[in-house]
Amino acid sequence: KSRIQLQIISPRYEEINQMILRKFDRGSTLYRTEGGFTRTASYAVQTIIGKRELFRLREEVLLIDDKAFIVISQVSEVNGRGFTLEKIAEN
Numbered sequence: 001k002s003r004i005q006l007q008i009i010s011p012r013y014e015e016i017n018q019m020i021l022r023k024f025d026r027g028s029t030l031y032r033t034e035g036g037f038t039r040t041a042s043y044a045v046q047t048i049i050g051k052r053e054l055f056r057l058r059e060e061v062l063l064i065d066d067k068a069f070i071v072i073s074q075v076s077e078v079n080g081r082g083f084t085l086e087k088i089a090e091n
Helices: 013-023 051-064
Strands: 003-009 029-034 041-049 069-075
Touching (some): 003 013, 003 051, 013 041, 051 069
Antiparallel strands (some): 003 041, 003 069, 029 041
């Protein structure tokens, strides 16, 4: 089942990450990044969503940071916790 991968680079990455976790009940991964031109250190947020969620998630990100750099890719297969394995129960 294909999915959509988003990579979001923004100085407001923590707010974006929390929004993904809370509003979309999706997991995320944070990557340390450095701007190639500006050399500014930050984080990128990566998440995998269904096609139906794409428009809404993109709009939510832009409400937090209208200058966020968003890369959207189609993924042909996703395996692991939350997809082919059950999510970890919350403590």
